[in-house]
Amino acid sequence: MxxxxxxxxxxxxxxxxxxxxxxxxxxxxxxxxxxxxxxxxxxxxxxxxxxxxxxxxxxxxxxxxxxxxxxxxxxxxxxxxxxxxxxxxxxxxxxxxxxxxxxxxxxxxxxxxxxxxxxxxxxxxxxxxxxxxxxxxAELAIKSLNNKKKEVRPDLSAREIEFLKLVCTELPYKSFAPLLNIHPRVVESTRETLFRKLEVESRVGLVIYAIRHGIYKIE
CATH class of the missing domain: 3.40.50.2300 (Response regulator)
Structure with a gap:
């Protein structure tokens, strides 16, 4: 067959x-x-x-x-x-x-x-x-944002910080659930919560935020 x-x-x-x-x-x-x-x-x-x-x-x-x-x-x-x-x-x-x-x-x-x-x-x-x-x-976007005044960092939970670290990798969102030991639906809700809380609209926005605030460091 x-x-x-x-x-x-x-x-x-x-x-x-x-x-x-x-x-x-x-x-x-x-x-x-x-x-x-x-x-x-x-x-x-x-x-x-x-x-x-x-x-x-x-x-x-x-x-x-x-x-x-x-x-x-x-x-x-x-x-x-x-x-x-x-x-x-x-x-x-x-x-x-x-x-x-x-x-x-x-x-x-x-x-x-x-x-x-x-x-x-x-x-x-x-x-x-x-x-x-x-x-x-990515370099241009990060450079532009770094030249602007940084906003006060909102309170982030430990899970949200770990989520942001994973966002900076090449892993797809569907891989986050087992790594964070959460349900796939929680992955979606965490992402949407961070979009609202950090006032960004895409994954690259989350990445730029994580880099700007030292949550993820470029080696």
Whole structure:
């Protein structure tokens, strides 16, 4: 009896440059297990083409686009389709652009001048772990936040501190339960509590907080 083949992860490219889209399309289609379902020129075009019975799993999203840019599109997706993973793929490497996209809820951010191998790594990490941020982006974000005045650290329980330490590893959330000796639902509730308490909206926000406040130290 033959094992049925696993369906490919559906990717959508949202970028206003046609030649760039075509290049990324060929690249992604060459990655094993991934396939570009369709393309869009901007956020509004993406929304118009979106079909309920053919939703993508990952979106490669540019920032600077006409009609509806990457910030607006990311916010719309976070509100209406939070389960769709969004990877920002942009030339913008300034702190403000990166932090703004993170606040809009993207799951990952890499630069357009990244190597193809990093794009493939980003897609696979998004699929398995839910988030991916290049080292360059992480350095910029941490540098920006460290230059700002630190807020008073709220009271954190021992469990929340251990949770933050695990967040800084590459382990998926589902691995936290046995390590912390808690029920998987408690993992979800702890994460949501920390999002509210620390006023962050993503895993990278938790990581940056942990680093800034000495809960996790970069060796």
């Amino acid at each position: 033959t094992t049925p083949q696993r369906s490919k992860v559906k990717v959508v490219i949202v970028d206003d440059h046609k030649l760039f889209r075509k290049g990324i399309l060929e690249l992604v289609n060459d990655f094993e297990g991934f396939s570009v379902a369709w393309e869009a020129e901007h956020g509004k075009d993406f929304i118009n083409k979106l079909e309920q019975d053919n939703l993508p799993e990952i979106i490669l999203l540019d920032i600077s686009m006409p009609v509806m840019d990457g910030y607006q599109t990311a916010e719309w997706l976070t509100k209406h389709y939070p389960d769709i993973k969004v990877l920002a793929l942009s030339m913008h490497n300034d702190d403000n652009s990166i932090l703004r996209m993170l606040k809009c809820g993207v799951n990952g951010y890499i630069l357009k001048n990244a190597d193809p191998s990093e794009l493939e790594k980003a897609l696979r990490t998004l699929e398995t772990q839910g988030t991916y941020y290049s080292s360059k982006v």
